[in-house]
Amino acid sequence: MQRSEVVALDKRHVWHPYTPMDEYIARTDPLVVVGAEGPYLFDADGTRYLDANGSWWVSTLGHRHPRLVRALTEQAGAFPHTSLAGVTHAPAARLAAELVALAPGADRAGLPEAERLSRVFYSDNGSTAVEVAIKMAAQYWAQNGRPARTRFITLSGAFHGETIGATSVGGVEVFRDVFGPLLFDVVHVPSPAEPAGWERALAQVEATLRAHPDEIAAVILEPLIQGAAGMHVYAPAFLRAVREATRAVDTFLIADEVFTGLGRTGARFACDLADVVPDLLCLAKALSGGLMPFAATLATERVFSGFAGGSERALYYGHSYCGNPLGAAVAREVLAVYRDEDVLGQVARKAPRVKAAFERMAADIPGVTRPRALGLVGAVDLGGGGYLARAGWRVYEAARRRGLYLRPLGDTVYVAPALNIPDAALDELLAGVEASLREVAHAGG
Numbered sequence: 001m002q003r004s005e006v007v008a009l010d011k012r013h014v015w016h017p018y019t020p021m022d023e024y025i026a027r028t029d030p031l032v033v034v035g036a037e038g039p040y041l042f043d044a045d046g047t048r049y050l051d052a053n054g055s056w057w058v059s060t061l062g063h064r065h066p067r068l069v070r071a072l073t074e075q076a077g078a079f080p081h082t083s084l085a086g087v088t089h090a091p092a093a094r095l096a097a098e099l100v101a102l103a104p105g106a107d108r109a110g111l112p113e114a115e116r117l118s119r120v121f122y123s124d125n126g127s128t129a130v131e132v133a134i135k136m137a138a139q140y141w142a143q144n145g146r147p148a149r150t151r152f153i154t155l156s157g158a159f160h161g162e163t164i165g166a167t168s169v170g171g172v173e174v175f176r177d178v179f180g181p182l183l184f185d186v187v188h189v190p191s192p193a194e195p196a197g198w199e200r201a202l203a204q205v206e207a208t209l210r211a212h213p214d215e216i217a218a219v220i221l222e223p224l225i226q227g228a229a230g231m232h233v234y235a236p237a238f239l240r241a242v243r244e245a246t247r248a249v250d251t252f253l254i255a256d257e258v259f260t261g262l263g264r265t266g267a268r269f270a271c272d273l274a275d276v277v278p279d280l281l282c283l284a285k286a287l288s289g290g291l292m293p294f295a296a297t298l299a300t301e302r303v304f305s306g307f308a309g310g311s312e313r314a315l316y317y318g319h320s321y322c323g324n325p326l327g328a329a330v331a332r333e334v335l336a337v338y339r340d341e342d343v344l345g346q347v348a349r350k351a352p353r354v355k356a357a358f359e360r361m362a363a364d365i366p367g368v369t370r371p372r373a374l375g376l377v378g379a380v381d382l383g384g385g386g387y388l389a390r391a392g393w394r395v396y397e398a399a400r401r402r403g404l405y406l407r408p409l410g411d412t413v414y415v416a417p418a419l420n421i422p423d424a425a426l427d428e429l430l431a432g433v434e435a436s437l438r439e440v441a442h443a444g445g
């Protein structure tokens with residue numbers, strides 16, 4: 001099929017995510033991907049694009065990693081799917097044990113059994129991983145003596161996914177305002193990534209917990225980086241202090257590591273950088289390396305044991321694809337590749353170059369501000385409003401002409417490439433971002 005025919009069918013029938021469709025249909029010439037390899041996407045017109053965001057943060061080992069493809073096809077040949085109701089299989093069972101062994105706190109001597117992340121609930125994607133964590137927290141308190149604990153504390157700028165529950169605990173106004181009447185009530189505190197510092201956010205978390213200890217089911221947050229809000233990085237000290245504050249009133253901390261988990265920040269989990277063990281931990285995206293929609297919610301032994309003691313106390317929750325064998329087999333192979341290819345070591349080696357490059361861009365290019373970086377994430381903002389109001393998209397277009405797929409978050413330009421991106425490709429990526437920013441800054445200035 002011709003490229004133009006694909007685009008015509010697409011524009012006739014496909015409704016794209018996060019896309020003003022009238023504008024897209026009128027003006028956008030989409031990438032038409034026909035292949036992918038490592039950090040690259042190939043368009044039907046023969047252009048090669050460097051994938052600056054790992055295809056929405058999932059492709060952490062690059063596209064078509066041969067070991068992941070093999071794990072997927074071998075499992076497909078054995079059995080691609082079973083329910084997980086009265087059924088189990090080696091991929092789900094072994095993956096659960098491997099995740100528990102890697103989880104925050106797993107190697108901390110003296111951590112009480114009740115506080116260990118020892119149980120794994122599978123689902124399909126990041127939103128459902130969060131949704132089930134919310135339900136686990138609410139149901140736990142409902143049937144363990146604190147029935148008024150139904151509210152969640154969440155951060156301004158938080159992003160936890162798309163379902164109504166995940167949207168309710170979100171803090172990005174444009175994603176939630178239109179659904180306002182459908183969302184449950186939460187307590188929003190300021191973002192700890194505010195330029196003024198994290199102390200104000202912490203003071204409000206502490207004050208809310210002190211004032212309403214009987215009402216708060218959990219604090220939910222993205223550890224160390226608020227991703228979708230614009231790659232806002234904050235201090236590990238905030239995360240540690242929130243953990244202490246939740247412990248002081250004995251309520252839960254939900255760590256949404258759908259973006260940060262599995263190496264993005266340079267550690268296995270962002271929680272590890274703050275030496276924090278949450279009560280619930282949400283994983284998706286990198287977990288299955290961009291091959292399958294697959295997610296896991298880890299719970300402590302304490303949370304798990306709050307559902308014992310009678311069938312009416314069980315968690316009545318599940319998805320058709322819970323524990324899907326293809327996803328589980330790929331996820332096991334993802335973990336094996338991390339070990340065998342020392343992926344965390346690779347991130348540690350490359351992270352300083354990302355940080356230095358974004359700092360240089362902010363120092364050198366007029367209108368480019370707020371450089372930030374952590375692990376293999378680097379970001380800058382484009383100066384306030386005016387001709388720069390749509391500058392993120394102008395940078396996108398300038399980057400595309402250079403063979404770079406660099407989708408912005410509003411006026412935040414960022415990279416979150418595959419963690420195993422080869423050095424030469426990383427150089428190409430950083431140079432391409434810089435050149436694209438310069439082009440837009442000069443055109444506008």
Ligand SMILES: *Cc1c(COP(=O)(O)O)cnc(C)c1O
Binds near residue numbers: 125127159162284
């Ligand atoms: C992407 C993301 C989600 C939602 O994951 P989906 O797989 O898109 O549903 C939730 N939380 C965070 C922190 C994310 O970055």
